Amino acid sequence: MQSTRNVKAPVFNPITGAIRALAMDAVQQANSGHPGAPMGMAEIAEVLWRHHLKHNPANPKWADRDRFVLSNGHGSMLIYALLHLTGYDLPIEELKRFRQLHSKTPGHPEYGYAPGVETTTGPLGQGITNAVGMALAEKILAAEFNRPGHTVVDHRTWVFLGDGCLMEGISHEACSLAGTWGLGKLTAFYDDNNISIDGHVEGWFTDDTPKRFEAYGWQVIRDVQGHDPVAIEAAIQQAKADPSRPTLICCKTIIGAGAPNKQDSHDVHGAPLGAAEIEAARAHIGWTHAPFEIPADVYAAWDARTKGASLEGQWNAAFAAYRAAHPELAAEFERRMAGELPADWDAHVAAVLAKVVDKAETIATRKASQNSIEAYAPKLPELLGGSADLAGSNLTLWSGAKGVSKTSGGNYVYYGVREFGMAAIANGVALHGGLIPYTATFLMFSEYARNALRMAALMKVRQIFVFTHDSVGLGEDGPTHQPVEQTATLRLIPNMDVWRPCDTTESAVAWASAIERKNGPTSMCFSRQNLPFQARSAEQVAAIRKGGYVLSEAAGGKPQAVILATGSEVALAMAAQQALAEQGVAVRVVSMPSTNVFDRQDAAYKASVLPAGLPRVAVEAGSTDGWYKYVGLEGRVIGIDRFGESAPAGELFKYFGITADAVVQAVKSVL
Numbered sequence: 001m002q003s004t005r006n007v008k009a010p011v012f013n014p015i016t017g018a019i020r021a022l023a024m025d026a027v028q029q030a031n032s033g034h035p036g037a038p039m040g041m042a043e044i045a046e047v048l049w050r051h052h053l054k055h056n057p058a059n060p061k062w063a064d065r066d067r068f069v070l071s072n073g074h075g076s077m078l079i080y081a082l083l084h085l086t087g088y089d090l091p092i093e094e095l096k097r098f099r100q101l102h103s104k105t106p107g108h109p110e111y112g113y114a115p116g117v118e119t120t121t122g123p124l125g126q127g128i129t130n131a132v133g134m135a136l137a138e139k140i141l142a143a144e145f146n147r148p149g150h151t152v153v154d155h156r157t158w159v160f161l162g163d164g165c166l167m168e169g170i171s172h173e174a175c176s177l178a179g180t181w182g183l184g185k186l187t188a189f190y191d192d193n194n195i196s197i198d199g200h201v202e203g204w205f206t207d208d209t210p211k212r213f214e215a216y217g218w219q220v221i222r223d224v225q226g227h228d229p230v231a232i233e234a235a236i237q238q239a240k241a242d243p244s245r246p247t248l249i250c251c252k253t254i255i256g257a258g259a260p261n262k263q264d265s266h267d268v269h270g271a272p273l274g275a276a277e278i279e280a281a282r283a284h285i286g287w288t289h290a291p292f293e294i295p296a297d298v299y300a301a302w303d304a305r306t307k308g309a310s311l312e313g314q315w316n317a318a319f320a321a322y323r324a325a326h327p328e329l330a331a332e333f334e335r336r337m338a339g340e341l342p343a344d345w346d347a348h349v350a351a352v353l354a355k356v357v358d359k360a361e362t363i364a365t366r367k368a369s370q371n372s373i374e375a376y377a378p379k380l381p382e383l384l385g386g387s388a389d390l391a392g393s394n395l396t397l398w399s400g401a402k403g404v405s406k407t408s409g410g411n412y413v414y415y416g417v418r419e420f421g422m423a424a425i426a427n428g429v430a431l432h433g434g435l436i437p438y439t440a441t442f443l444m445f446s447e448y449a450r451n452a453l454r455m456a457a458l459m460k461v462r463q464i465f466v467f468t469h470d471s472v473g474l475g476e477d478g479p480t481h482q483p484v485e486q487t488a489t490l491r492l493i494p495n496m497d498v499w500r501p502c503d504t505t506e507s508a509v510a511w512a513s514a515i516e517r518k519n520g521p522t523s524m525c526f527s528r529q530n531l532p533f534q535a536r537s538a539e540q541v542a543a544i545r546k547g548g549y550v551l552s553e554a555a556g557g558k559p560q561a562v563i564l565a566t567g568s569e570v571a572l573a574m575a576a577q578q579a580l581a582e583q584g585v586a587v588r589v590v591s592m593p594s595t596n597v598f599d600r601q602d603a604a605y606k607a608s609v610l611p612a613g614l615p616r617v618a619v620e621a622g623s624t625d626g627w628y629k630y631v632g633l634e635g636r637v638i639g640i641d642r643f644g645e646s647a648p649a650g651e652l653f654k655y656f657g658i659t660a661d662a663v664v665q666a667v668k669s670v671l
Helices: 014-030 036-040 041-053 073-086 093-095 126-145 163-167 169-181 210-215 228-239 275-285 296-303 305-326 327-337 345-359 364-379 419-432 443-447 452-458 486-491 503-515 538-546 571-580 594-599 602-608 624-632 649-655 660-670
Strands: 067-070 156-160 185-192 219-225 247-252 381-388 413-416 437-442 464-468 497-499 522-525 549-552 562-565 587-591 615-620 636-637
Touching: 014 036, 014 041, 014 073, 014 093, 014 210, 014 296, 036 041, 036 073, 041 073, 041 156, 041 185, 041 228, 067 073, 067 126, 067 364, 073 093, 073 296, 073 345, 073 587, 126 156, 126 169, 126 327, 126 419, 126 452, 126 562, 163 169, 163 185, 169 210, 169 381, 169 419, 185 228, 185 649, 210 219, 210 247, 210 503, 219 228, 219 660, 228 247, 305 327, 305 594, 345 364, 345 503, 364 464, 364 503, 381 419, 381 503, 419 437, 419 452, 437 443, 443 452, 443 464, 443 486, 464 503, 486 624, 486 649, 497 503, 497 549, 497 594, 503 538, 538 549, 538 594, 549 571, 562 571, 562 660, 571 594, 571 615, 571 660, 615 660
Parallel strands: 067 156, 156 185, 185 247, 219 247, 381 413, 381 437, 437 464, 464 522, 497 522, 562 587, 562 615, 615 636
Antiparallel strands: 549 587
């Protein structure tokens, strides 16, 4: 059969038939799923996975493996079939449990479930963007660790993507950067099947995709017959031959190829084929086996374990020679790929904190953040910084920062105005391993990056988000730039730790905590305006790590009420405490730089900070709702539940009633 789009139909064989059969059977058994992409990309997958992908199914975490990303993640049965057939620990029983509770085969590939899944790819466009981050990480680590005669970082990143990924704006952000950075080991296969959920795409996607990628600086291989193994092989060889540019291989395919009555239509995109069509498809592709039954000779043809063990064995031998020639570099590489911090890290943090306390500076916490980077980064060459065209405002540069370029590695990335792309690229960097990325923008523009922040938390990746200009304290730029609900909503993301420090000491602790956190991302919210240093005992400095602590106790240790505050409002709480003391009202001030961390403490500690029965007032220059969790319905919250205004910061705090006097009156009202 010849498609109306001049696409040659596949010559069916048992090797690709196994992919098609597993996709049909699993989706049918689950009664939901997307069989179209796995069936349409079977030949592309076969050529790549059997002849080019460098991997070892017995060790999915081998440091120098190729990374494979299924950006069109709705076609998840494609990667599950490939992992199963090539010998990963993904037995056929798990494919039979496709899309079922607690299976290793959820509806979209989820990082941490099936071995060999490098990233979670549900939201379209983020897979290719993660892949750009993985390729960037390979480039940076290769520049740092490889030495003449010893190439220990040398792998490729492969991506499958579809029309949906390319429609998403994030693909523009990421792919333009991939060309700028010259990521020659990144190859993407565009499944050009002309179909999305709503049908044929001519009504909503008429971009000249090859021209677009050529404009980005990619090598583009056009009009590859996506069901012709010879044409696919030639395209891959051409991609490998160009080390200076990423490659887009545009594969003309038939969605659902092999389903004779539904292929080349949206009917096969996201629904089971049905028993009748599966029977017809089995006959059409010559597959005579029962559901989920794969013949031994087909398994043997796919099995990559022997080859993978050999490839890793060769690399292990090369790394042993590298270790003999460069023992310190080898030890550093192993430490970083394991995600471990230097052995003297705790001592270094203690020394940094001692200097911060001794200096007692009154500065903006964005400057305190930069000072923290300056103090920690020399100890951590794995820190990879970056900002979305706001380095001078976010204060993310430090004295040892070196910008990544097309011709060199480095430790700082200039992302341009691409908040979403920046965050998702950094997710890919973190997933790759060997680097700890931190990215920065104004807190208001966390909104642009929001889904990548959620994905970082969902995957529990080690990434640090730096958000400056954290309130109406931004001032004259007005409500478009003044965050109100952002800190509160960041706290609502499961597994996201959010810190809003009040001074230099809390900023240094927040940075150390974020760096040390292995099982999830951290968002840190810093002020534009100067904030006064708060004096503390050594015990109080240690307690900052608990997320909330008693910063200032009432005279005599018998408080009548508690004031909770974060960030710039801690100074207001301290001023209110003094004013109330002069009026004979004793209050405790609790600084709570991280509600998420505080909530993880045991009940006894939380009760020691917030004793039962004491009236409570919370103050934060943002949305108020979340604070009733701590003050109760009988308590008071001073904050902002509307958009801001354009005016100098001092005037705005007065206008919105976020003042020490307002805190004093609120405390009196709850006594």
